[in-house]
Amino acid sequence: MKFQIPIGPQHPALKEPISLRMTVEGEIIRDADLRLGYNHRGLEKLAEQKTWIQNIYLTERICGICSHSHTTCYVQGVEKLMEIEPPKRGQYIRYLVSELERVHSHLLWLGVAGHEAGFDSFFMYTWRDREIVMDILETISGNRVHYGINTIGGVRRDLDEQQVKHILDSLAILRERSEYYQHLGTNEPSFVARLAGVGYLSREDAIALCAVGPTVRASGVPMDVRKDDPYGIYGEVPFEVCTADTCDVLGRTVVRIKELFQCYNIIEYLLKNLPSGPVAVRAPRRAKPNEVVSRYEAPRGENIHYIKSNGTDKPERLKVRAPTLGNYAATIKMLKNGFIADVPLIFAAIDPCICCAERAVALVDARSGQERIISMNALKKLSRQVSAGNARKREAEWPL
Amino acid sequence: MKIGAFIPELLRHLFKKPATVDYPFQKLEVPRDFRGSPYLRPELCIVCRACERDCPAEAIEITATNEAEKRFRMVIHNDRCIHCAQCVDSCPTDAMQMDTRFEISDYDRHNLKMEWEYVRAVVKPKSEPKTS
Numbered sequence: 001m002k003f004q005i006p007i008g009p010q011h012p013a014l015k016e017p018i019s020l021r022m023t024v025e026g027e028i029i030r031d032a033d034l035r036l037g038y039n040h041r042g043l044e045k046l047a048e049q050k051t052w053i054q055n056i057y058l059t060e061r062i063c064g065i066c067s068h069s070h071t072t073c074y075v076q077g078v079e080k081l082m083e084i085e086p087p088k089r090g091q092y093i094r095y096l097v098s099e100l101e102r103v104h105s106h107l108l109w110l111g112v113a114g115h116e117a118g119f120d121s122f123f124m125y126t127w128r129d130r131e132i133v134m135d136i137l138e139t140i141s142g143n144r145v146h147y148g149i150n151t152i153g154g155v156r157r158d159l160d161e162q163q164v165k166h167i168l169d170s171l172a173i174l175r176e177r178s179e180y181y182q183h184l185g186t187n188e189p190s191f192v193a194r195l196a197g198v199g200y201l202s203r204e205d206a207i208a209l210c211a212v213g214p215t216v217r218a219s220g221v222p223m224d225v226r227k228d229d230p231y232g233i234y235g236e237v238p239f240e241v242c243t244a245d246t247c248d249v250l251g252r253t254v255v256r257i258k259e260l261f262q263c264y265n266i267i268e269y270l271l272k273n274l275p276s277g278p279v280a281v282r283a284p285r286r287a288k289p290n291e292v293v294s295r296y297e298a299p300r301g302e303n304i305h306y307i308k309s310n311g312t313d314k315p316e317r318l319k320v321r322a323p324t325l326g327n328y329a330a331t332i333k334m335l336k337n338g339f340i341a342d343v344p345l346i347f348a349a350i351d352p353c354i355c356c357a358e359r360a361v362a363l364v365d366a367r368s369g370q371e372r373i374i375s376m377n378a379l380k381k382l383s384r385q386v387s388a389g390n391a392r393k394r395e396a397e398w399p400l
Numbered sequence: 401m402k403i404g405a406f407i408p409e410l411l412r413h414l415f416k417k418p419a420t421v422d423y424p425f426q427k428l429e430v431p432r433d434f435r436g437s438p439y440l441r442p443e444l445c446i447v448c449r450a451c452e453r454d455c456p457a458e459a460i461e462i463t464a465t466n467e468a469e470k471r472f473r474m475v476i477h478n479d480r481c482i483h484c485a486q487c488v489d490s491c492p493t494d495a496m497q498m499d500t501r502f503e504i505s506d507y508d509r510h511n512l513k514m515e516w517e518y519v520r521a522v523v524k525p526k527s528e529p530k531t532s
């Protein structure tokens with residue numbers, strides 16, 4: 001007997017407005033369908049009516065958590081269109097904020113994962129420690145969420161000695177706390193068992209469905225725009241791409257914890273090698289007719305902005321492909337043959353940002369095909385697959 | 401693996417100071433570059449309108465009240481302002497400034513409006529107004 005269960009757009013288990021329609025047999029999800037468009041704000045159209053400078057603040061408001069990712073992606077593109085290069089110090093500060101944002105986003109995600117797994121004290125501690133990095137961002141930029149540090153041709157604020165020292169000191173605390181969280185995994189079997197084997201996404205599927213960010217890296221694919229197509233200063237900064245090969249939510253957690261440590265290293269490198277000089281160059285008000293695609297590795301994955309200019313002081317077209325949109329197709333795959341109780345966890349594991357992803361109404365085709373009639377044998381096979389997943393669970397170990 | 405690995409951490413936190421402050425009674429200090437609300441120092445404004453043009457929220461409105469006397473009126477619609485401080489960056493004479501207030505909510509959005517009426521100043525801009 002098949003049922004269709006709608007989850008969302010308003011649902012206590014999902015914090016953002018998205019509608020999931022699941023066809024279930026008992027506890028097991030056989031098919032899932034995503035419906036988007038509840039949070040469409042018409043930002044791309046609005047961008048066509050604003051000047052290059054005004055659009056920085058507009059793109060910043062695409063998302064609250066990766067606000068810096070969107071502005072950086074946009075500003076990088078506009079700088080290419082205007083044929084200007086920000087000074088080295090400006091770039092270092094820009095990508096320093098990028099990495100701090102990644103730290104804050106990953107700590108936030110760890111908390112959410114703890115919360116969805118029913119480990120609320122973990123959630124409290126990670127979020128308390130996230131305040132440390134929020135404070136750093138506040139001292140650098142003046143505000144906690146919308147940093148407004150980017151401008152076309154560089155950054156708007158400089159760093160002084162005191163701030164550098166403050167960041168380095170806070171970084172030591174953050175590193176120590178992250179080590180504790182990493183260590184916790186080995187010693188807290190219930191947490192690991194809850195995450196292991198949930199939301200399986202094989203390496204082949206991850207590639208075929210174009211997953212991005214920690215989701216694809218947790219399936220063993222070392223894909224990171226910072227390494228594959230280095231932008232800004234990433235060509236000269238040493239860091240590693242973190243992967244895991246468990247292909248499940250546990251893997252995604254591990255990738256993010258490992259990335260935290262990489263972030264700390266990058267931040268330290270940037271601060272120790274901060275060049276002197278100006279932080280910004282003057283930008284022209286107009287850009288010659290041209291088009292550009294700008295890529296950026298946001299905490300959630302690859303962020304793409306396509307910008308077209310027509311010689312005026314406004315863009316002719318701005319298209320945003322947020323990382324969450326790239327992960328939807330893979331999410332459907334992960335949900336299939338899982339349990340209903342795992343939906344929030346699987347969904348949280350891609351770190352969805354619905355308001356990022358709702359741009360022009362571009363729906364992801366989530367259906368695998370027509371209604372299927374499952375034979376008894378196929379059903380048995382499926383249930384064996386599920387219990388195979390359980391075996392993975394029983395032997396689950398913290399891979400760090 | 402051991403059960404209850406988190407317990408020592410939990411117990412330790414029983415004796416720690418709370419991580420939050422008692423907000424309305426105790427306030428945190430805002431950082432140096434905090435972006436509060438914009439305000440005008442009319443004695444410096446040369447009415448180049450750079451702030452009006454660059455404001456992403458269209459929160460600044462400059463109108464001439466008397467062309468002959470060079471009198472102008474500037475209204476900052478704080479209810480629309482997104483506190484980005486672009487006007488401060490765009491201003492060539494430091495006439496636009498940010499304050500550090502953050503408790504600015506009100507029951508009526510019209511109370512948030514601020515306005516100045518002034519004679520255009522004659523000062524030398526420290527940089528060219530950003531026009532082309």
Ligand code: SF4
Nearest residue numbers: 455481482484485487
């Ligand atoms: S702070 Fe930003 S939104 Fe507010 S008046 Fe200035 S430019 Fe406009």
Ligand code: SF4
Nearest residue numbers: 445446448449451491
């Ligand atoms: S940018 Fe400065 S000088 Fe120009 S109109 Fe605005 S406040 Fe006045």
